[in-house]
Amino acid sequence: MLLSNFDVLATAPGGVARLRELILTLAVQGKLLPQDPADEPASELLKKIRAEKDRLIAEGKIRRDKPLAGIAEAGQPFDLPTGWEWVRCADYFIELCTGPFGSVIHQEDYVRDGVPLINPSHMVGGTIVHDPRVTLKLEDAERLSAYALSAGDLVLARRGEVGRYALVTEREHGWLCGTGSFFVRLHESCNRDYLGLLFTDSRFRQHLQDQSVGTTMTNLNQRILLDALIALPPLAEQSRIVTRVEELMRLCDALEAKGRLEAAQHAQLVSNLLATLTDSATPEALTENWQRLATHFDTLLDRPSSVDALEQTILQLAVRGLLVPQDPADEPASVLLKHIRSEKDRLIAAGQIKRDKPLEPIADGEKPFDLPEGWAWARFPELGEFGRGKSKHRPRNDPTLFNPPKYPLIQTGEVSRADGVVREVHSYYSDIGLAQSRIWPKGTLCITIAANIAESAILGFDSCFPDSVVGFVPADAMGNVEYFLLFVETAKADLLAFAPATAQKNINLEILSSLLIPVPPRNELTRIVARVAALRRLCADLRQRLAASQTAQAQLAGALVESVSN
Numbered sequence: 001m002l003l004s005n006f007d008v009l010a011t012a013p014g015g016v017a018r019l020r021e022l023i024l025t026l027a028v029q030g031k032l033l034p035q036d037p038a039d040e041p042a043s044e045l046l047k048k049i050r051a052e053k054d055r056l057i058a059e060g061k062i063r064r065d066k067p068l069a070g071i072a073e074a075g076q077p078f079d080l081p082t083g084w085e086w087v088r089c090a091d092y093f094i095e096l097c098t099g100p101f102g103s104v105i106h107q108e109d110y111v112r113d114g115v116p117l118i119n120p121s122h123m124v125g126g127t128i129v130h131d132p133r134v135t136l137k138l139e140d141a142e143r144l145s146a147y148a149l150s151a152g153d154l155v156l157a158r159r160g161e162v163g164r165y166a167l168v169t170e171r172e173h174g175w176l177c178g179t180g181s182f183f184v185r186l187h188e189s190c191n192r193d194y195l196g197l198l199f200t201d202s203r204f205r206q207h208l209q210d211q212s213v214g215t216t217m218t219n220l221n222q223r224i225l226l227d228a229l230i231a232l233p234p235l236a237e238q239s240r241i242v243t244r245v246e247e248l249m250r251l252c253d254a255l256e257a258k259g260r261l262e263a264a265q266h267a268q269l270v271s272n273l274l275a276t277l278t279d280s281a282t283p284e285a286l287t288e289n290w291q292r293l294a295t296h297f298d299t300l301l302d303r304p305s306s307v308d309a310l311e312q313t314i315l316q317l318a319v320r321g322l323l324v325p326q327d328p329a330d331e332p333a334s335v336l337l338k339h340i341r342s343e344k345d346r347l348i349a350a351g352q353i354k355r356d357k358p359l360e361p362i363a364d365g366e367k368p369f370d371l372p373e374g375w376a377w378a379r380f381p382e383l384g385e386f387g388r389g390k391s392k393h394r395p396r397n398d399p400t401l402f403n404p405p406k407y408p409l410i411q412t413g414e415v416s417r418a419d420g421v422v423r424e425v426h427s428y429y430s431d432i433g434l435a436q437s438r439i440w441p442k443g444t445l446c447i448t449i450a451a452n453i454a455e456s457a458i459l460g461f462d463s464c465f466p467d468s469v470v471g472f473v474p475a476d477a478m479g480n481v482e483y484f485l486l487f488v489e490t491a492k493a494d495l496l497a498f499a500p501a502t503a504q505k506n507i508n509l510e511i512l513s514s515l516l517i518p519v520p521p522r523n524e525l526t527r528i529v530a531r532v533a534a535l536r537r538l539c540a541d542l543r544q545r546l547a548a549s550q551t552a553q554a555q556l557a558g559a560l561v562e563s564v565s566n
Contacts, residue, residue, distance in 0.1 A: 013550045016256050021202055023248045027241050028201045028231055030081040039234035042085040046092075046232070049187045053094055062095050071229065077203065083234045090226035095185040098158065098222060099177040100147055110134055115141035118149070119178040120157035123166035126196050128155070128175075136176065147177045154192065156182040156199070158220040162212050163205035167192050182225065194238035197245060198230050263303075270306045274313040283325045286317065304543055311539045315490045318528050319518050321372035330521035333376035337519070339477040340383060356381050362516065371518055378519045380512060383484075384474040388449075388509055389465035390437040407439070410465040412448045418457035420485065422446065425463065437464045445472040445481050447488055450506040454495040456488040470512055479522060482529045487517055 026032040056062045071086045080086065089096070105117070114135035122129050136144070149155065151173045157164035159180045168175070168183075177183040186192065198204055207228060212218035233241065273293055280286035293300070301307055317323040347353045362377050371377065380386040408425040415422060440446075444459040450468035458481055465471065474481050498511050520528060 013554050016252050016259065019255075020249065020252050023245060023252070024197060024201045025203070027197055027245050028204075029078055030084055030231065030233060030237075033237070033240055033244055035081050035083055035237065036234075037082070039083055039236045041083040042087075042232040042234050045187075045189060045235050046085060046087060048189060049092060049094065052187050056094065065090060068227070075229075077229065078231075080231055081233075083237070085232045086229055087232050088226065089228050089230060092186075092190070092230060092232065093184050093226070094187055096222055096226060097147070097177070097183050097185070099179055099181040099183065100144055102179050104144070105136070105140075105179055109136055109140055111137055114138065116172070116175045117178040118155050118166070118172070118175055118181060120160050120164055120180050122178075123155060123157060123164045123181075126166055126200075128166045128168070128172050134178070141176060144176055147183075149173065149175050149177055149183055150185070152186065152188070152192065154184045154186070154195065154199075156184065156225070158182050158225075159218065162208045162218060162220045163199050165196060165199045167196065182220075182222070189235060191235060191238040191242065193242045194233075197242065204228070204230070266303070267305065267309075270300050270309050273300065274309055277313055278316045278320065278322075280317075280322055283322055286322045301542060302546070304546055307539050307542050307546070311536060312490070314532060314535050314539075315486050318532050319487050319490050320369060321375055321518070321520060321524075324524065324527045324531050326372050326374055326524060327521075328373075330374060330523045332374040333378075333519045333521050336477060336522050337376055337378055337382065340475040343475050343477055353385060359513075366516065368516065369518075372520075374521050374524070376519050377516050379515060379517060380472050380484075383478055383517070383519070384472060386472050386513065387470065388467045389440070389469045389471060390467055408461065408463040409437075410446065410459065410463045410469065412451050412455070412466075412468050415446045415448050415457045415465075415469060416452040416455040420457055421460045422457045422463075423460045425461075439464055440471045441473060443473070443481055445474075445484050445488070446470070447472070447512060449508060449512065453507055454488060454492040456485055458482070458485055468506075470509060477522075480525055480529055482533075483520075483525050484517070486529075486532055491515060 023032070053062070053065065057064050068088055068090055071088070076086050110117075110133060112135065113132050114137050116130055116132075116135050118128055119134065122131060122134070141148075149168045149172060151168055151170045153168040155166050155168060155177055157180065186195070208220055208224065209218065211224040211228075212220045273296075276289045277286060277293070280289050301310060314323065344353065344356065348355050359379060359381065362379075367377055407428050409427040410422055410425060411427060414424060414426070439462050440459060442459050442461050444463075446457055446459060446465060447470045448455045448468060449470055472481075472484060474484065495507055495511065495515070498507050519525075
């Protein structure tokens with residue numbers, strides 16, 4: 001049943017990870033392979049382990065273990081096949097030893113290229129990853145010889161990610177168990193790889209995690225691990241299980257690689273085909289290219305990332321003048337820019353705004369692409385009021401202090417989280433803060449220039465904002481601010497390229513002021529905004545349908561997992 005539904009499980013969201021977990025669950029519950037009545041039962045292996053422990057106790061090489069309570073049927077997590085046994089780790093291990101505590105080994109004791117010390121961070125995927133920086137001098141290693149590892153031991157994490165383990169091979173023989181670790185001695189007959197499967201099983205790991213103590217970092221003590229139950233198959237079946245699990249895990253590896261390759265190839269295909277749209281020279285050419293792609297949309301738009309790419313393409317088409325046809329009767333953008341200049345000169349003369357600095361003419365070599373007839377290039381300061389916020393006074397975050405709260409302060413977080421329009425506020429200015437700042441009107445375009453760079457949203461109410469946010473209020477003649485919101489979305493990648501590679505990325509007002517904006521005639525601008533809004537609603541609907549499909553697929557996979565594991 002597992003193999004017949006492999007593809008269904010693997011292609012579900014997160015399916016390969018769930019498939020790996022299912023394989024391990026079936027393996028350690030005896031459901032992955034049929035049992036062979038000819039196998040020597042697990043009880044015989046336990047007798048050998050007991051005899052070996054008694055011999056070592058008699059020779060004084062290990063301490064006598066404490067008798068353990070029997071395993072009641074009610075305490076058994078699941079039923080076992082014939083020949084299997086429930087056993088506590090204390091009865092399966094020859095010896096469990098705790099690594100040295102921090103008072104024995106200090107950070108300053110570490111040297112390079114000495115005797116390696118194995119900490120939990122060195123246990124990766126069941127193997128030991130050597131770190132030449134975490135080693136000890138030979139004299140320190142001799143002092144800690146009681147913690148020396150032997151080939152065939154297992155080292156286990158006892159803090160942090162409990163259940164993490166690694167097998168000690170001949171290469172690591174003589175290395176030292178470090179702090180935060182256990183090491184386990186086993187009977188020579190024990191199958192170490194099968195024990196590794198048990199430590200990887202999510203049920204076993206969760207049990208250890210639940211029993212561990214500690215808040216900031218969980219810690220596992222010997223008693224918890226020794227009391228833990230493991231389902232032990234016959235030794236011959238253990239080998240068959242390990243072989244089968246390795247085969248199925250390789251198949252999972254192949255499925256993951258295939259999925260990554262397909263995702264990369266699909267993304268490249270979508271990118272190449274959508275590029276034909278943005279490369280269209282005219283709206284008529286765009287229509288022809290769009291129709292060519294439309295017949296394959298079911299194949300192309302089968303995942304959210306493809307819909308995201310389509311939406312970004314729509315925005316690019318919008319600001320290149322390819323989304324709606326031009327109307328020769330529209331007043332050209334050059335005339336609109338003259339109206340805006342006249343409006344700004346009037347406001348400057350009236351003392352309502354400050355005189356703006358003259359900008360350098362835009363050279364032909366600076367223009368990113370050709371514009372349609374009637375369009376013009378401009379920059380934010382030429383199109384309206386443009387400036388940074390101010391934050392010289394500490395905001396008050398309790399709105400109940402103001403009755404009613406009159407001076408909202410928008411932070412970069414509100415802009416980043418907004419879905420196009422800022423509708424919430426968490427900070428407020430007092431009268432003193434307002435005197436050192438200003439209130440920007442509802443409808444202002446906010447652009448972040450620190451932390452989350454080039455996030456943008458439109459103010460849904462009058463508000464102040466700090467100097468990590470730039471505001472743009474289009475001139476009355478310009479009208480629609482939504483066009484500039486979608487333009488900033490298309491320019492975000494270019495703006496991020498200006499940000500220095502520091503912990504706190506940022507750009508400045510000068511960078512935003514130099515940004516070239518393709519300005520359409522005002523009437524066309526209105527048509528573009530309406531068309532983009534309609535197409536984005538279609539994209540949102542498509543995402544919702546894909547999410548519903550993925551949810552149904554995940555539920556089907558979950559039902560299959562449950563039926564297979566039961």
